Amino acid sequence: MLNIVLFGPPGAGKGTQSQSLIEKYSLVHLSTGDILRAEIAGGTELGKYAKQIMDKGDLVPDEVVIQMISNKIDANLAAKGFIFDGFPRTIPQAQALDEMLAQKETAISCMVSLTVPEDELVSRLIKRGQTSGRADDNETAIRNRFNEYMKKTLPVASFYQNQHKLYQIDGVGSLDSIFERIEGVLSHFSA
Numbered sequence: 001m002l003n004i005v006l007f008g009p010p011g012a013g014k015g016t017q018s019q020s021l022i023e024k025y026s027l028v029h030l031s032t033g034d035i036l037r038a039e040i041a042g043g044t045e046l047g048k049y050a051k052q053i054m055d056k057g058d059l060v061p062d063e064v065v066i067q068m069i070s071n072k073i074d075a076n077l078a079a080k081g082f083i084f085d086g087f088p089r090t091i092p093q094a095q096a097l098d099e100m101l102a103q104k105e106t107a108i109s110c111m112v113s114l115t116v117p118e119d120e121l122v123s124r125l126i127k128r129g130q131t132s133g134r135a136d137d138n139e140t141a142i143r144n145r146f147n148e149y150m151k152k153t154l155p156v157a158s159f160y161q162n163q164h165k166l167y168q169i170d171g172v173g174s175l176d177s178i179f180e181r182i183e184g185v186l187s188h189f190s191a
């Protein structure tokens with residue numbers, strides 16, 4: 001299997017690049033943000049619970065997102081591989097993911113981390129907020145999402161670096177040129 005963690009701060013372009021990657025590599029895209037937003041749109045209990053946390057830019061508890069991802073992996077056992085987007089976002093999530101994949105006799109192939117300067121990220125997110133309708137694309141929530149990222153999520157890059165699986169990619173430029181950089185990394189791995 002080809003199992004990729006697409007990593008980077010809010011606004012780095014993970015969702016956009018994931019769309020191109022699933023088309024080219026026929027992988028299953030698992031975005032915890034998208035799954036949670038679908039729960040909100042469906043008006044489920046989980047959605048109602050998650051919405052108040054997400055609107056502030058806080059992280060949803062580990063056990064909730066770990067269970068969500070575990071269900072999705074089990075529902076897609078025939079997949080060629082997965083793109084994890086927005087997950088793992090904490091060290092306990094990364095540890096749980098390693099265990100889940102080991103149980104399926106597979107593992108993370110690599111983490112592709114998109115690097116973008118902070119002022120570029122903020123302007124992208126504020127621009128997205130004008131059209132996305134996302135309740136967490138306002139200045140207060142954006143600031144909080146960055147704080148959460150620095151405190152809880154950035155250590156996840158070191159977790160994969162320790163496993164020699166971290167690849168840093170320049171996340172500034174045209175969508176195509178960034179995609180080519182990601183392809184360059186993935187060419188070292190086979191499904």
Ligand code: ADP
Nearest residue numbers: 010011032033054057058059060065086087089
């Ligand atoms: P972005 O990458 O723009 O920050 P996402 O769509 O990945 O946005 O996530 C939106 C929100 O969903 C996060 O701010 C958080 O509240 C929640 N969320 C998504 N993934 C996770 C996760 N793995 N762990 C905890 N909370 C999460």
